[in-house]
Amino acid sequence: MNEIMLYAGAAVVIIWGIAHIVIPTRSIVDGFGPISADNRRTLLMEWLMEGVLLIFIGTLVILMTTLTHPEGQAAVIVYRACSAVLVVMAGISLFTGARTTILPMRLCPLIFLAAAALFLLATVI
Numbered sequence: 001m002n003e004i005m006l007y008a009g010a011a012v013v014i015i016w017g018i019a020h021i022v023i024p025t026r027s028i029v030d031g032f033g034p035i036s037a038d039n040r041r042t043l044l045m046e047w048l049m050e051g052v053l054l055i056f057i058g059t060l061v062i063l064m065t066t067l068t069h070p071e072g073q074a075a076v077i078v079y080r081a082c083s084a085v086l087v088v089m090a091g092i093s094l095f096t097g098a099r100t101t102i103l104p105m106r107l108c109p110l111i112f113l114a115a116a117a118l119f120l121l122a123t124v125i
Contacts, residue, residue, distance in 0.1 A: 001125070002070060002071070002122040002123075002125065003065055003070055003122075005118040005119075005121055005122040006061055006062075006065045006070060006079065006118070006119065006122045007062065007065065008118055009058075009061065009114075009115040009116075009117075009118030009119050009122075010057075010058040010059070010061040010062045010065070010115075011058065012058075012111060012114065012115045012118075013054050013055075013057050013058035013061075013086070013111075013115045014054065014055050014058035014059065014062075016054055016108075016111050017050075017051045017052070017053070017054030017055035017056075017057075017058065018051070018055065019104075020047070020050060020051035020054060020104075021047075021048055021051035021052070021055075023104075024102075024104055025044070025047055025048065028043075028047060028102070029043055029044050029047070031102075050089075053085075053089075057082045057085060057086065058115075060078060060082060061078070061079060061082055061119065064078045064079070070122075076123045079119045079120070079122060079123050080119070080120065080123055082116075082119050083115075083116040083117075083119040083120040084116075086112040086113070086115055086116035086119070087112070087113065087116050089108075089112050090108070090109040090110075090112035090113045090116065091109075093105070093108040093109045093112065094109045
């Protein structure tokens with residue numbers, strides 16, 4: 001059951017990261033209207049980096065689960081660290097993107113917290 005929770009949480013995070021990069025990126029950047037080229041590049045960079053981070057977190061959890069003993073000390077530390085990062089990201093999203101009218105941004109805190117809960121629960125049950 002623990003491995004199922006880890007793989008499920010990792011899949012959610014990876015899929016959300018890919019969707020974050022592929023689906024709304026252009027429309028999100030264009031939604032800011034006329035902004036300077038530097039601001040446009042910064043916005044695009046930050047948007048893409050969040051997607052890359054999510055993909056990395058999910059991939060790291062999959063690698064640890066597949067290549068190591070999931071109940072081992074190193075694996076547990078990685079799962080809990082990934083959970084903590086997702087909780088921090090959820091907090092940041094709650095006070096920033098979740099306050100917009102853009103539905104995917106409003107969903108971020110819930111998705112981050114759900115994956116974080118799966119990673120954490122897998123280490124305690």
